[in-house]
Amino acid sequence: MSPAFSASARAALMAQLDEAMGQAARDRVNAGAQALRAVVAVDLHLSFVGSGAGPWVATAQVIGGGKTMVFCEAQLRTAEGLLVAQAMGTYRACAPTPELGPEG
Numbered sequence: 472m473s474p475a476f477s478a479s480a481r482a483a484l485m486a487q488l489d490e491a492m493g494q495a496a497r498d499r500v501n502a503g504a505q506a507l508r509a510v511v512a513v514d515l516h517l518s519f520v521g522s523g524a525g526p527w528v529a530t531a532q533v534i535g536g537g538k539t540m541v542f543c544e545a546q547l548r549t550a551e552g553l554l555v556a557q558a559m560g561t562y563r564a565c566a567p568t569p570e571l572g573p574e575g
Contacts, residue, residue, distance in 0.1 A: 476519065476522070481519070484517075484519075484527070484547055484555065484556050485515070485517050485558070487527065487529045487547060488517065488529055488531070488545045488547055488556060488557075488558040488560075489512060489515060489558070489560065490529070491529035491530065491531035491545045492512075492515075492531040492543035492544070492545045492558065492560045492562065493510055493512065493560075493562060494531065495531040495532060495533050495541075495543050495545075496510040496533065496536075496541040496543055496560075496562035496564075497509070497510050498533075499533045499536070499541050500538065500539075500541060500564040504567070506567030507567065508564045508565050508566065508567050509564075509565045510541065510562040510563065510564050510565065511562065511563055511565060512560055512561070512562055513540075513561045513562065513563050514560060514561040515558060515559075515560045515561075516558060516559045516560070517556060517557075517558045518556060518557050518558070519555070519556050520554055520555065520556060520557060521553055521554050521555050521556075522555065523549035523551070523553045523555050524549065525549070526550060527547050527548065527549060527550075527555060528547070528548050528549075528550065529545055529546070529547050530545065530546055530548075531543055531544065531545035531546075532544055532545075536561075536562075538564070539563060539564050540561060540562070540563055540564075541561070541562045541563075541564070542559070542560075542561055542562075543559070543560050543561075543562065544557070544558065544559050544560075545557065545558045545559075545560070
């Protein structure tokens with residue numbers, strides 16, 4: 472893939488980072504909870520810092536927040552470990568939903 476990602480490739484990379492951070496945020500707000508809560512992205516910042524062909528691996532960490540708001544960061548790397556993109560996101564927990572499945 473060229474250093475200048477196409478619009479559809481950028482959208483796919485953003486979605487992969489958003490999914491990784493969303494899962495990390497769901498894990499945080501649902502730790503020990505009986506009724507699962509979904510999370511929604513309130514803010515998302517993405518920086519493209521390199522290039523590299525897929526497949527890419529996204530990792531995310533919770534870096535702060537509380538019971539309702541969660542702050543995350545994520546990195547997207549090639550299989551060789553080269554950094555392609557990084558993101559920071561803020562996620563808000565929704566009201567508990569008893570029928571919510573494991574995917575949130």
